[in-house]
Each structure stands twice: as C-alpha cells, then as structure tokens.
Amino acid sequence: MLRWVGRAALALVVLGLLAAGVASWRFARYAPPDPAVAPDPRALAYFIDDYAPARQAFLAAGDALAPRFARVERFAIPVDGAPNLAVDGLYVPAQRAPRRLLVLSSGVHGVEGPAGGAVMRLFMDEFMTDALMADTGVLLLHALNPWGFAHQRRVTAHNVDLNRNASMHPALYQTQNAGYPLVDPLINPREQADPNAWGHRLFLLRSVAMIARHGMPVLRQAVLQGQYAEPRGIYYGGHAPEPQLTALAPRLTAVLEQYPLSMGIDLHTGYGARGRLHVFLNPPENRRVREGLEAVFSGQAIDWGGGRDFYTVTGDVAGWIGALRTSGAHLPAVFEYGTMDSQTTLGAVKSLHVGVLENQGAQHGYASPEAEARIRRDYREMFNPSSPAWRTQVIQDSRAMLGHVLARLPEVSVRP
Template sequence: MSTVVRHFARNYAEARQKFLDAARGCGATLTEFPHPTELGHEGETLAIDVAWLGAADATRVLMVTSGTHGAEGFCGSGAQVAMLHDTALHADCRSAGWALMFVHAVNPYGFSHLRRVNEDNVDLNRNFMDFDRPLPLNPAYAEVAPLLLPPQWPPSCDDHTLLMKTVAEKGMAWYQAAVSAGQYQDPAGMFFGGQTATWSNYTLRRILARFGSGRTVLRWVDVHTGLGPWGYGEPIYMGPDAPGPLAKTRAIWGASVTSIYDGSSTSANLSGLAWQAVPQTLPSIDYAGIALEFGTLPLAEVLDALRGDHWLHVHPEADENQRALIKQSVWKAFYGDTDDWREGVVAQVTEAVRKAVDPAASRPL
C-alpha cells in the first residue's frame, strides 16, 4: 500500500485530526475558526483551521485551501497533510523567504455532511458577490431546473429520457453551464449562490485580513475535484478577466493554466468565485492564484451525483439504504479512492506550491 494513503481520511473528523496533528508535528502555528451554529454529521465540532508555517513577519505568503466545496475536501485535505509532513518543502520555502498558510475545510459543514454546498444550501464558490447590486439571472437554469429533480430517485425512464432529450438538443456545454454557472433566484435549487454572504465567505475574508495584512505578495492554490480527466489537476486561472493578470499567472504556473473566460477550461464561466475575496480584502497585494481541479468521473456522472444529493436534501424521508447509495455516488464523484490518484494529487499540488515560490521552476510561456 502506498505511504501517501495515510495522509487521506474517510470522514471530516478524521481529516481534521490528521491536519491538526501534522501541523503540530512540524511546528506550525494553528488558529481555529469554529462554526458558530452548526455541528458535523456525527455531532462533531466544525471549524476552518489555519496552519501557518514560516516566519511571522514573512512578506510573501503561499496559501493552500481545501474544502471550498465541502465533499471535495478529502482531496485537498490529504494534500495539505502530506505537505505538512514534507520537511524539504518547508525548508525550501523558508530559504526562499515564503511562509506557507494551509486553510483546512473552508466549508466544513459540506465536508462533514458530504455535500458540495454549505449549511444554507449555498455553493460557496458562487457566493462572493456584491449583494448590494442586482444579482445575475440564469435563464438556462430556470429552463432545465424542472428536469433536474424528478419525483423519485433514481429518475424514472420517462424523466431520464426527457432530460437527455433536452441535453441532446442543447448540447452538453449548455447543460453544464446551465446547471453549474450559479443561480441566485431559487434558494432551494442547485448551485444556489446565496443572497447574502455566508459564514464561510465572511470567515475566509477574516483569515485573509488577519494573515495577509502587511504582506506584499499572495499566491493561492485552491484544491477542487470533479471535472476533467481522471487524476489530472487542471490549473484553472483564478483572477479577473484581463490579459495582464492571466499572463502573470501563466508565468508562475506555466502555459497549461486554463481560463473560464476563453473557453480553455473544463469549467463553465462562473460568477461569485472565492478569489474575489482577495481584492475585497487586500486590494493592494500582489496576487495570483489557481484552482487545481482533479478529475474523477465523467461529467454526466458527476452531475447525476449532485442531482441525487440534492434530491436527498429535499426528500429527508428517504430510507437509509437509498441515502447510503446516494452518498456513495457523491463520494465517488469527488474523490478518486485509489493509490495512484492520491499519489498524483500530492505530487501535483506540491509541484504547484514549488512553482509559486520558485519562479525559476515555471514552465516557459
């Protein structure tokens, strides 16, 4: 068995304990941001935990986040724990003048309850909006929404056929964008971006303000799963739709960095993304960031797992057998439970960190 597997967990409580133990073991400074109202699936405490490794007065910070989309946290948490054990990485970052900041479980509720959304049914990575302004409409979502959550799960043959007919007519790209781009009108619907800032949104901005104030440079790697080829960590640009910041990001992480704005990414064009917390909180810092999106199952299967989970959310009367089957589908959609997948995750996240702190290692444009 691969030694990497010891860094990964089977539930949130185990993942959190491994993170805390690894942080203490390497001398990192820990800060806990406990959830004020919610508990985990087993009644455990929920929190966003921050481990700071490096000089307290470091001016350059590399931040790695996990669990922005709850159930995707098993991947990012394992990579964070592995890097907390990587003493060679620590030494190289310190000698280059960088501090490492690991933010564990940005959405701890979803992590523990095996949901992509948070306690408010909000997709956190659609929630960083200016809520004082009119929120965007998603007419394509309104069109497909009645087909997403049939009366029974799995869908009847007729319900499945009707959805597939619509997808065949409109195209898979239309379907992906319609469902995943984010919507702000239906609080009970899928990929709801919220109508106010959530606790995780507020807390992430608190973390940036607390640990980023007075720094000059921030690089961010946010770990996600569920899109793209099995085990490949697609580096997706996290920044504004502007050529200068995109070019800077590619200079750091290489020409393989994709963008939601030009169609090169497996992700649809999205609104309310978490990176917007940086200019909202640290407007003058030199910033660049990527999401590493690790592939698991084909897109249609991932979307079906999310549909099933949302069906379960609105049908709490479902029996335990059906609940277990749906949750197993969510697990498979967002976690590649094999040694080669885990090893690839750790290697690729570590490589992204090394590229961020060592510009000489960047791939040529």
C-alpha cells in the first residue's frame, strides 16, 4: 500500500513539474495573435518610429494647416534643456463661435509615441475641416514625454512615469501605495538584467504563487497604481510635477477657459486585447459629466473601471488636464490600443515581466549586449508593435472612433 502511495505521489510531482515546464515554455514564447486585417500602406505611412522624424512630421502637418485657419498658435516647450526635445503644441481656435474644445495628447509614455503621433496626424489630415472648426477648437499636444520617445522608454529622464506624476496638489507625491512592498522583490530586481537568470525563468511561477496568495486584483493595484517611494522602481510618480507639466499648465488653462466645454483624449498603447481600441473613462463625481461622456460614446464599448480588471491610477494626465479648468466642464477619455492581451492572466504577467526587465536594465545594467538587445526589442514591441496588421487596425479603429466622437460631441451640453 505504501509503495502505491509513494508511486502516486511521485506521479503527481512529475505531472506538476511537466505542467510547470509547459507553462514556462508557453510564457517564454508568448505572442498574442494579430488582428485579421489586411495591411494598408496608407495607414502604415502614419507610423514613424523615431522621435526626431515624428516631430518633424507633426510640425509639417501643422505648417499645412496654418494657412487654412485664422489665429493658429504654435508652441514648443523644451525638455531637460535640450531644444531638440520638446513638447510641441498646435492650437487652432474655433473660427466662429467657441462652443467646445477637443484636446488630443500623445506620448505621455514616450515609447508609445509612434502610435499616438500616427493617430494625431490622421486627425489633422482627415478631421480638421472647415465644418468642424467653425465652433470647435482643437489643441494638439505632441510627445508630452519627448525624452522617453527619443530613448524608447515609458518614463522621463528622471525615471518618472508622467501618467503617475500629473497633479495640481503636492499631496500626490506623499501618496502611500500600501501594496507596493508586497511586489517590490518581484518587480524591482537589483542586479544586472539577464532574461536567462533563474529569477526571470521562473517569473511566471513566482507571479502565480503571489496571485494565489494575495489575489490578482490586489497585485494589479499594487503594481499599476503608481508609487512615490522608490525612484528607481517601476511606476515611480516622482516627488514634484515634471518640468514640462509645470510649463504646460498655464498654456492649457488659458485655452481651456475660452470654451464652456472641453474634451480630452489621451492616446496610449499596451493594455488590453491586441488590436482592439479600448476606451477608458474614470467615473466622474459630477453626474452631468458622466451623462456627457455616455452621450459622446453612446453605442460604443467603454470601460468605466468597474470590472475585475480595474485598477485606479494616481496622477494621470487625462484627469490633470480637466483639473486645470476653473470653470466650465471637461470630459476626459483615454484611448488605449491593446498589444499583449493583458486582460488575461498570462498576458498581464508577460507584460509585467517585459517591463521589469527593461527597468532593471536601465537601472542596473545588462548582463550582456545580447541581453540588452533582446530586452529592448521586446519592450519596443510591447508598446509599438511593428506588425503591419496591428498598425493598420489602429488607424482604422481610430478613424471610426474619432468620427463617432465628433458626430456626437456637438449634441452634448454639460453644465458644471
């Protein structure tokens, strides 16, 4: 009898090891499928992977618009004292009656800049018509994090996640993320980055064990909320507003105050189902603002942050722009173009692992040139996929959603 019990236990151990091995093999080779769409050369032409030519393309598109409309304003906010790194703004006021303002922002996370810039140039080419501009002003903010765009990182030169850094109140930078110490050993390794190190080979199993102990919602919130205690850690929100936000705030306020209603769309990539445009809306306290957002996105699938995958973010740019208003109403929205199927557990853990390796390399160096090349490649692909099908889908979905928004926005009247 004991012999059979021993054999059964050994069989269970072997099966467990096989299952773990298969899971680790799948994790190492994880690649979500592309959308089933034929690549469109016209759509692909909007994507420019490097910061300098992307900036020049945005400026050139502005040059083409300027003669068509009156009172066009352009500005550049240099970042880190480098004139070749700047947040570029283009403001085209409503030509007759200033009834509403649309703000498009891109590159808050620098490495996401190519997709954001592509969507912005699509908007400039196809949507900025005489009919729209009669009573709608447009403010375009290109590459809010130009250093990150130029260096293909999410963060600024100070390792600050700009989407955890934006606030009108100093209290943000004293925020305590109570769950962060739970995940710190997993997400902030302090040796040179090596994907083949055992800690990384077992990253999936370590993550699953942590999920089993604390639950996925707790860990997701702890990781993604933002933290203000570890300057070299991921999702660091800084100790004060980054300089470009400080410089940009009065310019934004001056424009926002000219309109009784404004709407902001902040463009991001990464989270969600690959090839799908996710619309994220933080539930506003003002009931009329919520009704306004519901009216704008009527008939569209939107995420109000109430699902099992929900997590809150502190210091987000979309909310910060609205908070700059002293009167009137603002409708904040985030367009997120999914890349890694991160709404699934495997996709979420893989996305986290790619980010952990990239930050580890940036903070502590790489074990080899080969390790650096692999880590940086995986990181770029997570936020700026080279897939022609994915890029085509981004443009197609953006064209449809922006058309929907602009058709519905004139019907909205929101009083604060």
